[in-house]
Structures are given as structure tokens and as C-alpha cells.
Amino acid sequence: MNGLDRMAAVAATEFRLALRNRWVLLSTLVFTLFALALAFLGSGPSGALKADALTLTAASLSTLTVYLVPLMALLVSYDSIAGEIERGTLALVLATPVKRGELVLAKFCGHLAVLTLAIAVGYGIAGLVIAVVHGANPAGLVAWGRLVATAVLLGAVFVALGMLLSSLPRQTGTAAAMAIGAWLVLVVLYDLALLGAVIVDQGGVFTKTIFPALVLANPGDAFRLYNLALIESNAPIAGLDGLAHTLPFPVSSALVVLALWLFAGLAGAWALTRRIRP
Amino acid sequence: MSDAILSVEDLTIRFGAVTAVDGVSLAVAPSERVALLGHNGAGKSTLFKTVLGFLTPTGGRIDVAGSTPGSDAARRAVSYLPEQVVFPKALTGAEVLTYFARLKGVSPEAALPLLDTVGIAAAAHRAVGTYSKGMRQRLGLAQALIGSPRLLLLDEPTSGLDPVSRREFYEVLEASARAGTAVLLSSHSLSEIENRIDRIAIMARGALRAEGSLAELSRRAGLPIRIRVEAAAGRADAVHARLGGERVNGRSVVLTCRADEKVGALGRLADLGADVVDVDIALPDLDDVYRHYSAATDEGAAR
Numbered sequence: 017m018n019g020l021d022r023m024a025a026v027a028a029t030e031f032r033l034a035l036r037n038r039w040v041l042l043s044t045l046v047f048t049l050f051a052l053a054l055a056f057l058g059s060g061p062s063g064a065l066k067a068d069a070l071t072l073t074a075a076s077l078s079t080l081t082v083y084l085v086p087l088m089a090l091l092v093s094y095d096s097i098a099g100e101i102e103r104g105t106l107a108l109v110l111a112t113p114v115k116r117g118e119l120v121l122a123k124f125c126g127h128l129a130v131l132t133l134a135i136a137v138g139y140g141i142a143g144l145v146i147a148v149v150h151g152a153n154p155a156g157l158v159a160w161g162r163l164v165a166t167a168v169l170l171g172a173v174f175v176a177l178g179m180l181l182s183s184l185p186r187q188t189g190t191a192a193a194m195a196i197g198a199w200l201v202l203v204v205l206y207d208l209a210l211l212g213a214v215i216v217d218q219g220g221v222f223t224k225t226i227f228p229a230l231v232l233a234n235p236g237d238a239f240r241l242y243n244l245a246l247i248e249s250n251a252p253i254a255g256l257d258g259l260a261h262t263l264p265f266p267v268s269s270a271l272v273v274l275a276l277w278l279f280a281g282l283a284g285a286w287a288l289t290r291r292i293r294p
Numbered sequence: 295m296s297d298a299i300l301s302v303e304d305l306t307i308r309f310g311a312v313t314a315v316d317g318v319s320l321a322v323a324p325s326e327r328v329a330l331l332g333h334n335g336a337g338k339s340t341l342f343k344t345v346l347g348f349l350t351p352t353g354g355r356i357d358v359a360g361s362t363p364g365s366d367a368a369r370r371a372v373s374y375l376p377e378q379v380v381f382p383k384a385l386t387g388a389e390v391l392t393y394f395a396r397l398k399g400v401s402p403e404a405a406l407p408l409l410d411t412v413g414i415a416a417a418a419h420r421a422v423g424t425y426s427k428g429m430r431q432r433l434g435l436a437q438a439l440i441g442s443p444r445l446l447l448l449d450e451p452t453s454g455l456d457p458v459s460r461r462e463f464y465e466v467l468e469a470s471a472r473a474g475t476a477v478l479l480s481s482h483s484l485s486e487i488e489n490r491i492d493r494i495a496i497m498a499r500g501a502l503r504a505e506g507s508l509a510e511l512s513r514r515a516g517l518p519i520r521i522r523v524e525a526a527a528g529r530a531d532a533v534h535a536r537l538g539g540e541r542v543n544g545r546s547v548v549l550t551c552r553a554d555e556k557v558g559a560l561g562r563l564a565d566l567g568a569d570v571v572d573v574d575i576a577l578p579d580l581d582d583v584y585r586h587y588s589a590a591t592d593e594g595a596a597r
Binding site: 018021022025029032033036037103104107108109110111112113114293294 | 343346348349366369370372373374375376377378379380381382384385389392393394396397398399437447
């Protein structure tokens with residue numbers, strides 16, 4: 017039981033710090049504002065389409081979430097190990113009976129709690145406003161709930177990756193640079209590179225066989241494909257998202273991909289913290 | 295020394311070609327306060343980190359409360375305070391203490407009175423960001439005292455503290471040593487630990503150069519004792535003629551002698567009767583002794 021109490025102490029302290037640093041407030045505001053902006057800037061044509069506003073916004077918000085949630089997740093976690101090394105508290109903490117695995121897992125839980133709260137409250141408020149203004153049907157509510165739940169899963173993946181990156185350098189500045197780099201590569205450049213390859217390939221073997229697998233292997237794309245594939249709408253879908261309805265894998269494989277990323281991130285963070293000499 | 299809480303035997307730690315700790319043997323018993331002295335880079339912090347289990351010895355062995363460093367039992371026995379620790383600024387002192395109490399498996403209610411022990415109870419519910427350097431270091435000490443550890447490892451704990459804070463810091467250490475805690479602290483600030491430490495170990499370039507009480511080390515170093523004799527008005531020349539030594543500023547004579555000559559010299563002083571008004575004896579202080587050993591060549595170093 018001692019181990020659980022230690023982990024609870026670590027997680028609660030991380031959460032309390034995020035509250036005190038206004039991180040919870042800031043990230044909740046960001047999620048609320050972006051979701052609302054999408055809902056009402058994109059609400060113009062909704063009358064002309066059959067799908068309700070909630071479903072439509074869920075579709076467009078899933079694209080924005082791919083950028084926003086990983087960024088916030090990395091920002092909340094990049095400092096967690098490197099920062100403690102730099103401030104000297106990691107040596108103190110590791111001198112107590114707490115195990116490194118417990119520390120990694122508990123910090124992960126604390127960060128994820130912050131992110132979950134921000135996503136649930138932010139998207140919850142936005143969903144409520146949309147439902148009140150435009151009305152809601154059961155399909156829209158399901159799409160919205162699925163979006164929130166998978167956004168939390170996507171956030172968990174990137175919190176774990178942020179902690180992994182935080183276990184590599186001894187300076188928090190380096191960890192921050194690595195986190196931004198990881199975001200750029202995984203969220204922005206990866207898709208651009210795939211699109212470029214598809215254009216060069218001109219509908220050849222790459223486009224038909226390797227490309228779908230590569231798209232699905234990326235956590236952000238897996239998240240987006242999962243949400244778009246399950247939304248029954250004739251909302252316009254462009255670019256990589258065209259795969260959503262022609263994916264040669266079952267939709268649930270996207271969740272498996274996210275779970276694998278999560279597991280790999282946590283295992284990597286744990287393995288790296290074991291090597292740290294505080 | 296089977297009853298020692300910490301026993302280090304022939305410990306060697308190398309990082310590549312660099313030997314950070316070179317064949318060090320050291321033991322600390324319950325209630326004993328030992329100071330590890332050395333310049334920066336002498337190997338003190340490396341030794342501490344090995345005792346904590348953060349580094350693996352290249353050679354030799356360490357035993358903490360009968361267990362391997364870093365094991366559960368060893369971690370429960372040891373508390374650590376590094377030289378520079380920056381607690382989260384947004385937490386209060388009480389929250390920091392509660393956090394570490396829970397990590398150590400001690401109930402927070404039992405730990406919080408320690409804020410009073412170190413004299414920051416009034417600031418318990420203020421954010422650590424508002425604390426002075428001295429208060430942060432006191433909080434660090436309170437953290438280290440949680441659960442009455444059997445061994446306290448303090449890495450330059452008083453560097454940068456004002457004299458009052460420093461004295462109180464050592465008073466707290468003294469109380470916890472009386473209660474049975476073994477204290478191993480490192481310092482390169484030397485005069486501050488005089489009279490507050492049972493034993494001193496001096497490290498230089500990774501090796502232990504000397505070990506013993508201040509008195510033992512002083513005796514072995516053979517540094518001179520200075521006896522300043524103040525003569526009655528007009529009798530300074532007479533005193534000087536009888537004792538020898540050196541005339542200083544009109545009324546005083548300064549004698550220097552070895553430790554084993556001290557009693558004889560005082561006996562001769564007593565024979566002078568009313569010619570002597572006052573006597574002041576200056577033993578070599580820790581700075582002198584430390585300089586002697588840390589600069590000594592291998593042949594001059596005590597075991």
C-alpha cells in the first residue's frame with residue numbers, strides 16, 4: 017500500500033502545481049475557445065447539410081485536436097523529469113523509498129489528470145453551447161463524446177512521449193526544444209512528407225499498400241481517422257482524411273495504434289529514468 | 295565497527311579515466327557527527343551519491359544500515375539534503391513537507407512539527423517562493439529529518455547561510471544526533487563546524503587524507519599553539535626575559551609551542567605571579583589543520 021500512497025502523493029502534487037501555475041485554467045480556456053471558434057465560424061453552412069452542428073463540429077474539431085492536444089500534452093510534461101534534475105529535487109525524491117517506475121507512472125497520471133480536466137471541461141462547455149444554440153441529436157452527442165474520449169487517449173500518448181523526452185537531457189531547456197521538435201515531426205512534418213510521397217508516387221504501389229499503414233502508424237492521424245471514419249456525414253473531407261472512408265483496416269485498429277504508442281512511451285520513459293544519475 | 299550505520303570500505307569510483315573516489319574507508323556510528331571536508335571536486339558529492347545508491351562502486355563496498363545502498367531498507371534508513379535544492383515555488387512549506395513525508399511512508403501529522411523544530415512554523419502556509427535562502431535550507435533540513443532517519447547525509451548544507459541560521463542548523467543536528475541519528479555532512483566552509491562535530495575526515499583528489507577529532511588531527515599535524523601573555527605595566531621586559539618568545543605592542547609577549555609543551559609553558563607562566571595580568575591561548579583552528587592535511591603529500595598524510 018505504501019507504493020500506492022507514494023504514487024498518490026506524486027500525482028496529487030503534480031496536479032496541485034498545475035492548478036497553482038494556472039496551467040489548468042490556461043489549457044481549459046484554450047480548448048474552450050478553439051472549440052467554440054470552430055463551432056461558430058464553421059456553423060454557416062450547417063443548415064444546408066443534413067448532419068447536425070455537433071457532428072459537423074466534432075469532425076472539424078478532430079482535425080484541430082490533432083494539433084492542439086499533443087502540443088498541450090507535451091507542454092505539461094516536458095519539464096517533469098529534466099526540471100527536477102535541474103532543480104535538484106530529483107535526487108531528494110529518489111533518496112526516499114519511491115521507485116523510479118512509481119515516479120514515472122504517478123507523474124504521468126498527474127499530468128494526464130490535468131489534461132483530461134482541461135479537455136473535458138473545454139470541449140464540454142463548447143459542446144453544451146453548440147447543443148443549446150443549434151440543438152443536438154443522439155448521433156451528434158455520441159460523436160462528441162467519442163471525440164472527447166479519444167482526445168484524452170491522444171493526450172495520454174503525448175504526455176508519455178513528453179516524459180520520455182524529459183528523461184533524456186539534464187536541462188529543462190533542452191527538454192523543451194525536444195518536445196517542440198517532436199510535435200513538429202509527428203504532427204506537422206510527418207503528414208507533409210506522406211502527402212509529398214503520394215504525389216510523387218502517382219497512385220502506385222506506395223499509395224495503395226504502404227501509405228495507409230504509415231498514416232495509421234502516426235498517433236495523431238490514427239486519432240483523426242478513427243473519429244472521421246465513425247462520423248456518418250457528408251461533410252467535406254480532404255487530404256489524408258480521405259482515407260477515413262477507404263481505410264483497408266478495421267477502424268478499431270486506430271485505437272490499438274494509440275494504445276501501443278502509449279505503452280511504448282511509458283515503457284521508454286521508465287527505461288530512461290532508470291539510467292538517470294540524479 | 296559492526297555497529298556502524300554507514301560503513302565504507304576501500305571504495306573506488308571511476309568515471310572513465312577519472313578516479314573520483316580512490317580507496318576511501320569510513321565508518322559512521324549512531325549518534326556520531328562526522329564532517330567530510332574537501333575542496334570542490336575532492337569526491338565528497340560522488341561519495342554521497344554512491345551511499346544513496348545513485349552510482350555503482352567500481353571497487354570496494356558500502357553498507358548502509360546493514361543493506362546495499364539504494365535498497366529499500368537503505369533508503370528508509372537514509373535522509374539526504376543536497377547543497378542546492380529548489381523546492382516548487384508554488385507549494386507551501388507544509389505541502390512540501392507533507393509530500394516528502396508521504397514518499398517516506400511517514401504520516402504528515404508526525405512530520406509537520408518539524409517545521410517548528412527548524413524554526414519556520416510561522417511560514418508553514420506561505421509559498422516556498424517567498425522564502426529566503428535560509429528558510430529554504432531550513433525546510434530542506436526539516437525534510438531530511440522526517441521519520442527520524444538513522445543516517446543523515448548533508449551535502450554542504452550550510453553554504454550561504456548567515457551565522458545565526460548556521461548555528462541553529464547545527465543545534466538541530468546536535469539534537470537529532472543525541473537521539474541516535476548518525477550525521478555525515480560535507481563542507482568546504484571549515485571554521486563553521488568547529489566544536490559541532492565529533493570527527494573530521496579530510497578528502498583531497500578522491501582520497502581520504504586524514505581522519506580523527508579536531509584535537510587528534512591538530513596534535514598529529516603538530517601545528518604550534520600560540521600563547522599570548524599580557525604583562526603587568528612595565529613588566530613586559532621581565533616577562534620576555536624569563537619566557538622568551540616575541541614582544542608585541544608594549545605589554546604582550548607571544549609564545550609558540552607544540553601541543554605537548556603547552557602544560558610546561560603554562561607552569562612557567564604560573565611562576566611569574568603578579569607580573570602576568572592575562573593569558574590567551576590560541577589553538578590552531580580548523581582552517582590551519584585543514585590546510586595542513588589537504589596540502590600534505592601522500593607520505594605526510596595520516597591514514
